[in-house]
Amino acid sequence: MPPTFLEKGARDQYQALLEKYDTWLFDCDGVLWNGDRPVDGAKEVLEMLRRKNKLIVFVTNNATKSRKNYKKKFDKLGIDAAVDEIFGSAYAAAVYISSVMKLPKDKKVYVIGMSGIEEELREEGIAFIGGTDPADNTLEPFSLADFTLDPSVAVVLCGLDTSINYTKLSKGFQYLTRNEGCVFLATNEDSTYPDSSGLLPGAGSVSAPLRFALGRDPLSTGKPSKTMLDCVRAKHDFDPTRTIMVGDRLNTDILFGQEGGVSTLLVLTGITKLAEVTGPNASDIVPEYVSESVGDLAVAEG
Numbered sequence: 544m545p546p547t548f549l550e551k552g553a554r555d556q557y558q559a560l561l562e563k564y565d566t567w568l569f570d571c572d573g574v575l576w577n578g579d580r581p582v583d584g585a586k587e588v589l590e591m592l593r594r595k596n597k598l599i600v601f602v603t604n605n606a607t608k609s610r611k612n613y614k615k616k617f618d619k620l621g622i623d624a625a626v627d628e629i630f631g632s633a634y635a636a637a638v639y640i641s642s643v644m645k646l647p648k649d650k651k652v653y654v655i656g657m658s659g660i661e662e663e664l665r666e667e668g669i670a671f672i673g674g675t676d677p678a679d680n681t682l683e684p685f686s687l688a689d690f691t692l693d694p695s696v697a698v699v700l701c702g703l704d705t706s707i708n709y710t711k712l713s714k715g716f717q718y719l720t721r722n723e724g725c726v727f728l729a730t731n732e733d734s735t736y737p738d739s740s741g742l743l744p745g746a747g748s749v750s751a752p753l754r755f756a757l758g759r760d761p762l763s764t765g766k767p768s769k770t771m772l773d774c775v776r777a778k779h780d781f782d783p784t785r786t787i788m789v790g791d792r793l794n795t796d797i798l799f800g801q802e803g804g805v806s807t808l809l810v811l812t813g814i815t816k817l818a819e820v821t822g823p824n825a826s827d828i829v830p831e832y833v834s835e836s837v838g839d840l841a842v843a844e845g
């Protein structure tokens with residue numbers, strides 16, 4: 544079934560969308576902003592949805608920030624958001640390790656990633672090494688002869704790490720090949736990241752060298768995995784038949800919505816371009832609705 548294309552200015556179409564859905568799940572990168580540049584109209588549309596008493600939840604695969612630090616980003620952009628409305632892939636991974644894996648207290652996680660992952664693991668009471676540790680954030684050659692394996696590392700968790708290096712990949716590789724049963728987890732596997740100035744390699748491209756070296760894939764707890772929706776459901780009641788996921792990436796956001804049994808709206812302000820949803824090379828992941836931008840929803844209140 545082809546998507547319904549919502550035309551800019553088509554008030555009836557957008558008003559119908561507002562009446563149809565009570566819960567709005569918003570992806571962040573590529574939908575509300577690109578890097579630190581807000582998407583035009585996004586703030587005003589969120590304010591409109593609040594005025595209409597809609598439940599708003601933010602669901603981002605970006606693991607660089609914890610929920611609390613995302614709240615600071617929302618505050619800085621003047622967007623009303625409570626920490627409990629924000630679900631990041633670092634949080635989902637930490638919840639998975641603590642509540643699903645039930646990692647024993649004498650075990651720890653080796654982190655390839657940034658402070659967002661560390662803060663969420665700390666919040667869940669999970670011990671970790673690596674991450675922003677200066678000893679790992681070095682451009683010195685890695686010496687395996689001088690490396691001491693920590694036998695208590697039972698998980699290697701990999702997320703977007705803008706300071707990725709050979710030392711981190713080498714340590715992750717040692718744990719995953721020498722610690723019996725060590726679990727390979729990824730916060731998410733987005734191939735690219737939509738920065739305000741263009742595209743950058745994403746979290747999936749950070750874990751790719753390990754995937755290649757190991758010959759196996761990590762378990763990813765970010766979108767489209769249901770782990771993220773389980774985290775949302777644990778804190779918010781919503782009717783999936785009256786819920787819509789708004790995203791910019793087909794193989795994460797739209798697939799996440801479809802597998803979660805909610806409607807989907809693809810916006811074209813981030814990763815996905817129109818040619819991926821129409822014409823001969825269109826993806827087999829088909830959103831229910833397509834709109835240029837989340838800002839176009841503002842016409843519904845006009």
Ligand SMILES: O=C(O)[C@H](O)[C@H](O)COP(=O)(O)O
Pocket residue numbers: 570571572573602603604605606703731733734735736737744745746747
């Ligand atoms: O590389 C990444 O991690 C992702 O591109 C980025 O974090 C996506 O975030 P989202 O669009 O889910 O907010």
Ligand SMILES: [Mg+2]
Pocket residue numbers: 570571572573574790791792813
């Ligand atoms: Mg996105």
